[in-house]
Amino acid sequence: MTLAQKIEEKIFKVLMIIATYFILVVLAIIIYSIFKKGIKSLSWEILTQIPKGGYYYGKGGGILNAILGSLCLAFGATLLAFLIGLPVALYINVFLIRWKKVAAFIRFLLDLIWGIPSIVYGAFGFTMMIYLGLQTSLLAGIITVTLFILPIMIRSMDEILRTVPYGLMEASYSLGSNKSETAFKIFTRQTISGIITAILLSFGRAIGDAASVLFTAGYTDHLPNSLLEPVATLPLSIFFQLSSPVPAVQDRAYASALVLTLIILIVSLFSRGLGKRYHKTKINF
Amino acid sequence: MTDNKKIQISDLNVFAGKFQILKNINIELPENKITVILGPSGCGKTTLLKCMNRLTDLYPELRVTGDIRISGNNILAAKEDIYKLRQHMGLLSQRPYPLPMTIYNNIAYGLKLRGVKKRREIHKLVVHYLQQANLWEEVKHRLREPASRLSIGQQQRLCLARGLAVNPGIILADEPTSALDPISSQYIEQKFLELKNEYTIVLVTHVLRQARRIADYVVFMYLGEVIEQGDVHEVFENPKMEKTKLYLGGTFN
Ligand SMILES: Nc1ncnc2c1ncn2[C@@H]1O[C@H](COP(=O)(O)OP(=O)(O)OP(=O)(O)O)[C@@H](O)[C@H]1O
Ligand SMILES: [Mg+2]
Numbered sequence: 001m002t003l004a005q006k007i008e009e010k011i012f013k014v015l016m017i018i019a020t021y022f023i024l025v026v027l028a029i030i031i032y033s034i035f036k037k038g039i040k041s042l043s044w045e046i047l048t049q050i051p052k053g054g055y056y057y058g059k060g061g062g063i064l065n066a067i068l069g070s071l072c073l074a075f076g077a078t079l080l081a082f083l084i085g086l087p088v089a090l091y092i093n094v095f096l097i098r099w100k101k102v103a104a105f106i107r108f109l110l111d112l113i114w115g116i117p118s119i120v121y122g123a124f125g126f127t128m129m130i131y132l133g134l135q136t137s138l139l140a141g142i143i144t145v146t147l148f149i150l151p152i153m154i155r156s157m158d159e160i161l162r163t164v165p166y167g168l169m170e171a172s173y174s175l176g177s178n179k180s181e182t183a184f185k186i187f188t189r190q191t192i193s194g195i196i197t198a199i200l201l202s203f204g205r206a207i208g209d210a211a212s213v214l215f216t217a218g219y220t221d222h223l224p225n226s227l228l229e230p231v232a233t234l235p236l237s238i239f240f241q242l243s244s245p246v247p248a249v250q251d252r253a254y255a256s257a258l259v260l261t262l263i264i265l266i267v268s269l270f271s272r273g274l275g276k277r278y279h280k281t282k283i284n285f
Numbered sequence: 286m287t288d289n290k291k292i293q294i295s296d297l298n299v300f301a302g303k304f305q306i307l308k309n310i311n312i313e314l315p316e317n318k319i320t321v322i323l324g325p326s327g328c329g330k331t332t333l334l335k336c337m338n339r340l341t342d343l344y345p346e347l348r349v350t351g352d353i354r355i356s357g358n359n360i361l362a363a364k365e366d367i368y369k370l371r372q373h374m375g376l377l378s379q380r381p382y383p384l385p386m387t388i389y390n391n392i393a394y395g396l397k398l399r400g401v402k403k404r405r406e407i408h409k410l411v412v413h414y415l416q417q418a419n420l421w422e423e424v425k426h427r428l429r430e431p432a433s434r435l436s437i438g439q440q441q442r443l444c445l446a447r448g449l450a451v452n453p454g455i456i457l458a459d460e461p462t463s464a465l466d467p468i469s470s471q472y473i474e475q476k477f478l479e480l481k482n483e484y485t486i487v488l489v490t491h492v493l494r495q496a497r498r499i500a501d502y503v504v505f506m507y508l509g510e511v512i513e514q515g516d517v518h519e520v521f522e523n524p525k526m527e528k529t530k531l532y533l534g535g536t537f538n
Contacts, residue, residue, distance in 0.1 A: 166343065177368065283383055
């Protein structure tokens with residue numbers, strides 16, 4: 001290695017280290033501030049009660065409506081997006097293997113859609129609701145959020161399915177499997193941990209987004225009890241609490257943000273564990 | 286020679302864009318014999334094997350023309366039934382690709398595709414094929430472990446068992462011993478000699494000594510063409526073509 005190469009390598013190494021630590025520090029600051037501000041307002045009451053009258057002006061109650069609403073909405077949308085997304089991702093990788101240009105075009109489209117801001121989905125969902133004569137409801141929210149997370153779901157599963165080696169595909173076909181057997185029995189098994197990561201990513205996006213549910217899921221102080229009724233969601237709940245002029249309510253907003261963060265944390269730990277369990281049968285190449 | 290011809294290939298051409306990988310291949314491979322395909326690296330041996338069970342379908346850049354008849358069926362013309370036709374050909378690749386599931390299910394998977402339904406029957410056959418591949422003793426206590434935990438040599442034997450389990454008439458083996466230790470290789474060779482009573486075996490190898498030990502019939506290829514084919518003794522002891530002589534003499538490989 002020449003001196004120039006050595007210097008170049010040093011510079012890049014330092015840059016990479018700086019970038020990595022920069023991100024870590026920013027993340028730590030965000031989480032720390034949420035924790036610091038949120039933990040003192042976090043109470044049993046806030047987790048287990050719905051807002052009482054005047055909650056947003058400092059009266060008692062909690063955000064159970066938003067916690068449950070967000071969970072219903074995010075689980076519903078993630079499930080729906082998974083049921084639609086997995087077949088699409090498998091289709092691109094197994095059935096379109098001879099049509100690489102079509103596959104590339106679909107990927108390109110999905111990447112484009114991925115970039116559309118969620119407020120546009122919200123507006124689109126709202127227009128559709130008016131067109132169909134639907135109210136703001138859990139169902140409308142689920143459908144809108146499903147559309148919003150579908151590109152992420154499909155493309156992240158797609159990227160992992162692409163890693164399945166040709167040799168494994170050949171092994172599957174040479175045993176007499178057809179395309180759907182190869183897709184659902186071989187591809188999914190080989191990539192299960194990546195598929196779980198894709199689901200998790202989509203769930204995180206689904207539960208964290210405010211703009212797509214603003215016009216579609218609506219907001220209510222009641223617990224979710226029907227697909228056709230509006231539901232509260234954590235991001236909107238945070239927004240309303242932060243907008244309150246009362247400092248104590250603003251602090252509760254941080255407690256709500258902490259709850260949202262914890263939900264995502266728990267779901268990711270859980271899915272990690274699940275992924276690990278199924279990772280064993282993956283063939284490493 | 287009066288052998289039955291299990292595989293008849295005529296006027297087979299394979300193109301990748303403008304490049305022609307296989308040029309006008311005309312060969313007939315005898316039933317219940319071991320045919321060895323020899324030739325320097327890049328001459329198209331793997332591609333020829335992949336044509337036989339139409340794995341070339343997976344590569345859109347390849348264009349295949351000609352005729353491949355297996356027991357009379359034209360493989361290249363097959364449409365929907367290609368999935369079932371592939372079951373007549375077990376594939377053993379250069380490096381083993383076990384299925385991403387347990388050792389047991391690696392065998393059971395093919396059995397189920399073949400239509401075996403009863404659990405007891407499946408279990409009996411799993412044991413049988415693992416024994417066939419000389420793997421039973423090593424894995425009988427860990428049938429429910431993922432196949433990925435096996436060593437490469439064990440994985441290759443698992444792939445052999447898995448291939449045999451779909452009850453093929455033909456075994457296509459692409460340098461199946463190149464990643465194996467001498468003992469495992471010797472075992473696979475030995476197994477092929479036993480299996481040829483019931484199977485037609487097509488073996489690609491770079492190891493001339495291995496070819497000489499087990500081949501009945503030899504096809505020598507060079508740059509996408511078949512230069513010479515014939516009985517193993519004829520080709521090894523009395524090669525007709527200059528290129529074959531040079532190759533067998535070790536001038537190039
Ligand atoms: N999908 C493909 N697209 C383009 N070219 C290909 C493709 N597959 C194979 N080839 C080319 O065809 C030629 C023959 O390849 P093949 O793998 O059949 O050789 P081989 O005889 O098996 O070699 P080896 O002994 O090294 O395994 C090579 O030049 C290779 O680059
Ligand atoms: Mg090869």
